[in-house]
Amino acid sequence: MPIRTFTPSRRTLLGASAAAVAAAVTGVAPVGAAERPSAHSDARLRRLIASMTLEEKVGQLFVMRVYGHSATAPDQADVDANLKETGVRNAAELISKYHVGGIIYFAWAHNTRDPHQIADLSNGIQKAGLAEHHRIPLLISTDQEHGIVARVGKPATLMPGAMALGAGAFRRGTRDAREAARIAGRELLALGIRQNYAPVADVNVDPANPVIGVRSFGSVPESVAALVAAQVKGYQGAGIATAAKHFPGHGDTKDDSHDQLPHIDHTRQEWEALDAPPFRAAIAAGIDSIMTAHIVVPSLDPAEDPATLSHPILTGVLREQLGYGGVVVTDSLGMQGVRTKYGDDRVPVLALKAGCDQLLNPPNLAVAWNAVLAAVKGGELTEARLDESLLRILRLKARRGLFDRPYVTHRGVDRTVGIRSHLAAADRIADATTTLLVNEGGLLPLSRRRHRRVLVVGVDPASPSGTTGPPTSVLAASLTQLGFTAMALSTGSAPSRAKIDEAVAAARAGADAVLIATRNVSATSAQRTLVAELVAVGVPVIALAVQNPYDVAHLTGLGVRAHLAAYSWTDVEMRAAARVLTGKVRPSGRLPVPVQRADDPLKVLFPVGRGLCF
Known part of the structure; x- marks a missing residue:
């Protein structure tokens, strides 16, 4: 079903059931009921819970980070980091001491060096968990959203990110989003990672x-809902638990919950119309888990507690109003947004009282673990309340096998991760995402006769896991492979006077065209100065936004001949952009968000659905 380009009426969405919304936006009946555990499996899980000690029950609620490439023999620097943060040497000791129910992988924690290492780490973690008295496997998770957020890098297959998929969905419907999730899910499964904190269900x-x-699919709630449901089906069809995030919706804020506590001022009616549809669709699609947001939404909770700690939001809205019965996982408890109002000892207790099941990545595990234990012993939490969360978590583990x-095995890794068919699918999906916004005088596609020598300048942001090199280098290499002579010159996100002069000199030295990669341009950005001075050289200038597509608003009027949006600077999207620039592929992406004018943000420069072809 193609993605529609209009915003649905609030009357249509208000009061609609989760099943009705999902059926409307996906054209597929909900599958959640088919994945409910049988009475027999529930009985077995209840007996398992009844046999656990209180300490084991508390531990099963936590999902924790751990440093190192190995469950038992990490590098000494990682041993030191573990001792400093959790008082244990490695993952096996973490499991033995705290009985944690899950571990989250990060690249910065050295968990994801290469596919065989990841598989061995996963097996070591499971061996440690199954060696415990109750032989409970761990739920290993990560944030593999793709695009600008990816913890597992090459040679795994890296797909376009959410907004890129939203751009491609105008012509291809939801099938690419579902296929991307299915492929990514298969590869995560082969690595022993069974829960992915994706898709992002926030409406930007x-x-x-x-x-x-x-990280969002776009700004139209109905479209975001359709793509969220498609990815839920893709991931979970591959055997991976998903986590729609960040409930109740983090798309309308100027604040970052990693550093502060954002406020969302939507009325209840606005929340129903704008933020709720993707979560309703995810629930109807049978989603395994939903991640909370560290945000304040006064219309949903007048007490203005962070949603992660809000009983009215998590129990009243999510559980009771939306009818969600699956696992609720907190966003990282180390983020400042959830720590602003309460101390680290109160946060995990309040999260459980609000309705959370999994407590993700507290800054100090000993403090959090002991606080929950004390709350049960002191009567603030009941053991029966813990049992409710445990049953939901164990159901998820059983459902995911x-x-x-x-x-997992090395053979399974070799047969699945980064295989040729997956890489080809990633390129095919990316080809549908690049969006052409401006093409004055029909400059594009570039001609090898008139534009053979291309200077590629611009930003080279810190590389996400999906890159082999800076985007300027990847673009130049891709253009060269397509028959052009391209040279890369990194000028950065805040080019100095010396860098601007160097780029101008390079353009004058014989470039037939200049391609500038921009990222998050503002009215006062030095990137604007670079663009203006390159235009003044007299060669055609092309601007490619390698993150947010809003850069064009701040570059309009400077004389740039062509503007494109790629939505990320990962290799797969840079290669696709090069194919569009040279006419190897026709541009077919469409804006999934509106671009407002820089001089008057109340007016739209380019609407949702904008996208040129040639």
Whole structure:
């Protein structure tokens, strides 16, 4: 079903059931009921819970980070980091001491060096968990959103991110989003990772949003809902638990919850119309888990507690109003947004009282673990309340086959991760995402006769896991492979006078065209100065936004001949952009968000659905 380009009426969405919304936006009946555990499996899980000690029950609620490439023999620097943060040497000791129910992988924690290492780490973690008295497998998770957020890098297949998929969906419907999730899910499964904190279900209403942006599928609630449901089906069809995030919706804020506590001022009616549809669709699609947001939404909770700690939001809205019965996982408890109002000892207790099940990545595990234990012993929390969360978590583990198939193999990795068909699919999906916004005088596609020598300048942001090099280098290499002579010159996101002069001199030295990669341009950005001075050289200038597509608003009027949006600077999207620039592929992406004018943000420069072809 193609993605529609209009915003649905609030009357249509208000009061609609989760099943009705999902059926409307996906054309597929909900599958959640088919994945409910049988009475027999529930009985077995209840007996398991009844046999656990209180300490084991508390531990099963936590999902924790751990440093190192190995469960038992990490590098000494990682041993030191573990001792400093958790008082244990490695993952096996973490499991033995705290009985944690899950571990989250990060690249910066050295968990994801290469596919065989990841598989061995996963197996070591499962061996440690199954060696415990109750032989409970761990739920290993990560944030593999793709695009600008990816913890597992090459040679795994890296797909276009959410907003890029939203751009491609105008012509291709939801099938690419579902296929991308299915492929990514298969590869995560082969690595022993069974829960992915994706898809992002936030509707990116505010262009200045510093934390969501291109991690969102777009600004139209119905379209976001359709793509969220498609990815839920893709991931979970591959055997991976998903986590729609960040409930109740983090798309309309200028604040980053990593650093502060954002406020969302939507009325209840606005929340129903703008933020709720993707979560309703995810629930109807049978989603395994939903991640909370560290945001304040006064219309949903007048007490103005962070949603992660809000009983009215998590129990009243999510559980009771939306009818969600699956696992609720907190966003990282180390983020400042959830720590602003309460101390680290109160946060995990209040999260459980609000309705959370999994407590993700507290800054101090000993403090959090002991606080929950003390709350039960002191009567603030009941053991029965813990049992409710445990049953939901164990159901998820059973549904995803962890009790039956906890281990993975190198052979499975080699047959699945980064295989040729997956890489080809990633390129095919990316080809549909690049969006052409301006093409004055029919400059594009570039001609090898008139534009053979291309100077590629611009930003080279810190490389996400999906890159082999800076985007300027990847673009130049891709253009060269397509028959052009391209040279890369990194000028950065805040080019100095010396860098601007160097780029201008390079353009004058014989470039037939200049391609500038921009990222998050503002009215006072030195990137604007660079663009203006390159235009003044007299050669055609092309601007490619490699993150948010709003850059064009701040570059309009400077004389740039062509503007494109790629939505990320990962290799797969840079290669696709090069194919569009040279006419190897026709541009077919469409804006999934509106671009407002820089001089008057109340007016739209380019509407949702904008996208040129040639």
